[in-house]
Amino acid sequence: xxxxxxxxxxxxxxxxxxxxxxxxxxxxxxxxxxxxxxxxxxxxxxxxxxxxxxxxxxxxxxxxxxxxxxxxxxxxxxxxxxxxxxxxxxxxxxxxxxxxxxxxxxxxxxxxxxxxxxxxxxxxxxxxxxxxxxxxxxxxxxxxxxxxxxxxxxxxxxxxxxxxxxxxxxxxxxxxxxxxxxxxxxxxxxxxxxxxxxxxxxxxxxxxxx
Amino acid sequence: xxxxxxxxxxxxxxxxxxxxxxxxxxxxxxxxxxxxxxxxxxxxxxxxxxxxxxxxxxxxxxxxxxxxxxxxxxxxxxxxxxxxxxxxxxxxxxxxxxxxxxxxxxxxxxxxxxxxxxxxxxxxxxxxxxxxxxxxxxxxxxxxxxxxxxxxxxxxxxxxxxxxxxxxxxxxxxxxxxxxxxxxxxxxxxxxxxxxxxxxxxxxxxxxxx
DNA sequence: TTCGAAGTGGTACTCAGTACCGTACCGGAC
DNA sequence: GTCCGGTACGGTACTGAGTACCACTTCGAA
Numbered sequence: 001x002x003x004x005x006x007x008x009x010x011x012x013x014x015x016x017x018x019x020x021x022x023x024x025x026x027x028x029x030x031x032x033x034x035x036x037x038x039x040x041x042x043x044x045x046x047x048x049x050x051x052x053x054x055x056x057x058x059x060x061x062x063x064x065x066x067x068x069x070x071x072x073x074x075x076x077x078x079x080x081x082x083x084x085x086x087x088x089x090x091x092x093x094x095x096x097x098x099x100x101x102x103x104x105x106x107x108x109x110x111x112x113x114x115x116x117x118x119x120x121x122x123x124x125x126x127x128x129x130x131x132x133x134x135x136x137x138x139x140x141x142x143x144x145x146x147x148x149x150x151x152x153x154x155x156x157x158x159x160x161x162x163x164x165x166x167x168x169x170x171x172x173x174x175x176x177x178x179x180x181x182x183x184x185x186x187x188x189x190x191x192x193x194x195x196x197x198x199x200x201x202x203x204x205x206x207x208x209x210x
Numbered sequence: 211x212x213x214x215x216x217x218x219x220x221x222x223x224x225x226x227x228x229x230x231x232x233x234x235x236x237x238x239x240x241x242x243x244x245x246x247x248x249x250x251x252x253x254x255x256x257x258x259x260x261x262x263x264x265x266x267x268x269x270x271x272x273x274x275x276x277x278x279x280x281x282x283x284x285x286x287x288x289x290x291x292x293x294x295x296x297x298x299x300x301x302x303x304x305x306x307x308x309x310x311x312x313x314x315x316x317x318x319x320x321x322x323x324x325x326x327x328x329x330x331x332x333x334x335x336x337x338x339x340x341x342x343x344x345x346x347x348x349x350x351x352x353x354x355x356x357x358x359x360x361x362x363x364x365x366x367x368x369x370x371x372x373x374x375x376x377x378x379x380x381x382x383x384x385x386x387x388x389x390x391x392x393x394x395x396x397x398x399x400x401x402x403x404x405x406x407x408x409x410x411x412x413x414x415x416x417x418x419x420x
Numbered sequence: 421t422t423c424g425a426a427g428t429g430g431t432a433c434t435c436a437g438t439a440c441c442g443t444a445c446c447g448g449a450c
Numbered sequence: 451g452t453c454c455g456g457t458a459c460g461g462t463a464c465t466g467a468g469t470a471c472c473a474c475t476t477c478g479a480a
Contacts, residue, residue: 008446008458015459036435047460052437086401122340129339130332140379154379155395158372166365169350185365191296192399218427218477225428246466257429262468 016054016064018044023061028113032062032121059127062117066131069103074138082147089143089152093160094186096139100164101182105175115173132161159189226264226274228254233271238323242272242331269337272327276341279313284348292357299353299362303370304396306349310374311392315385325383342371369399 005013022044026035037058041048055061077096083089105111118124136157143153167182232254236245247268251258265271287306293299315321328334346367353363377392 006447011446012458037437038435041460049438049460049462050458053458056437058436086398090402123336125343126333126336126340129343130336133335133339136375150380151376151394151398155373155376155398158376158379159369159399162368162372163365165346166361166368169364169368170360184361188296188361188365189369189399189402192300192402216478221477222427247468248466251429259429259469260427263427266468268467 015044015046015050019046019051019054020061020064024110024113027062027117032117032124059124062114062124063127063131066104069100070131070135070138073100073103074135074142077139078142078145080146083143084147084149084152086152086156089148089156090159090186090189093139093156094163094183097160097164097182097186098179101167101179105178108175111175112173119173132164136161160186163189225254225256225260229256229261229264230271230274234320234323237272237327242327242334269334272324272334273337273341276314279310280341280345280348283310283313284345284352287349288352288355290356293353294357294359294362296362296366299358299366300369300396300399303349303366304373304393307370307374307392307396308389311377311389315388318385321385322383329383342374346371370396373399 019040023035023040026039026043037051038048040058040061041051044051055064073096076099077092080092083092118128139157139160140153143156144150148156163185164182166185167178170181171178229250233245233250236249236253239245247261248258250268250271251261254261265274283306286309287302290302293302328338349367349370350363353366354360358366373395374392376395377388380391381388
């Protein structure tokens with residue numbers, strides 16, 4: 001970023017970028033599993049040890065930029081006005097989700113590669129879930145600080161993630177479709193006037209042996 | 211289960227049970243990371259190779275019984291009457307979630323150990339997410355077959371999982387509290403009469419630079 | 421009893437991830 | 451410019467997960 005950054009830090013950032021770039025090139029060429037950390041280190045012209053100094057494990061490099069995005073989002077969310085009810089919290093989170101979509105799809109090509117990697121590697125999907133769970137936790141804490149009850153704070157971020165996940169599933173890796181699909185999912189939440197468990201199910205005629 | 215099962219199958223089932231039992235004992239004693247597959251194999255009195263023949267990897271053994279539960283649930287869900295609207299789908303899923311809670315907490319001790327492992331090992335939490343994602347996918351397919359639109363089918367299971375996750379977060383590993391917390395989360399969905407993104411957020415006074 | 425099929429466990433390998441250590445380099449003080 | 455302390459680097463060596471292969475045993479059916 002800054003030109004007036006200590007040389008040491010600039011070198012670090014450069015090394016980091018080289019590693020990410022090398023890794024994505026290789027993953028794109030051969031897929032995640034067929035690339036070894038040694039391969040990445042060689043192409044990035046760093047030592048194998050150095051790779052692990054920058055990234056905790058091989059998967060981490062796939063999510064290297066999500067980290068910053070998520071932190072920026074939770075930062076902005078923290079600054080929002082107080083909320084107490086579920087609907088209000090979700091209205092805020094709808095905006096957060098919209099921003100998240102925009103950030104993630106900003107570089108369409110990168111997003112597509114990223115999605116392809118997730119599609120082809122279950123263990124990367126797992127790892128992505130960790131990021132989202134972490135985001136949920138942060139948002140939950142923020143909501144608590146801003147007046148929400150424990151129940152609302154626990155539920156709202158999970159619901160927002162659900163909308164995001166549903167949109168993601170429907171978009172199926174297409175960065176053009178994602179934002180609309182996610183927003184539509186939020187809009188659908190309005191249809192939930194009365195979700196009465198036993199009543200509705202009984203009324204629908206099934207599951208009598210509860 | 212059956213007494214009149216071919217010897218070969220009985221042996222297999224026995225080996226499987228021995229492995230699971232040995233693994234949980236060891237995990238309970240030393241934690242997940244400090245137990246090697248070789249340790250498990252030795253205590254279970256099988257070869258290391260055999261372990262991997264029964265379980266794809268070390269993590270899989272932690273979720274060995276979830277598999278059956280999830281399949282039974284999706285089986286029952288498939289047999290439910292048709293639904294088209296989101297509220298109806300969620301009413302059905304509320305019952306599924308309730309059953310899931312009951313199944314998971316049936317053996318309180320096992321549940322507690324399981325939760326402890328998840329709490330202490332992020333990579334196991336990741337893996338648990340995979341199971342839930344898989345369940346979502348199955349439920350989504352079921353809903354599609356029973357008349358739901360693509361949007362409803364994608365969103366409803368994700369919302370149900372969100373309620374489950376929120377309940378789980380609030381219950382914090384206590385099998386007594388879990389069912390009530392999950393059910394309360396479903397009940398809360400009724401509060402979502404109007405989740406109007408820009409309107410509600412604008413009205414709340416924040417995020418003007420959208 | 422015999423034969424084929426399937427399961428078992430051992431050996432040997434690759435690769436992820438960790439610990440350790442000598443070396444090179446940056447940044448500040450003189 | 452030079453020296454020095456701290457920090458990052460890369461190399462070596464190790465453990466453990468997961469895979470491939472293979473000889474051996476055992477079950478079940480003819």
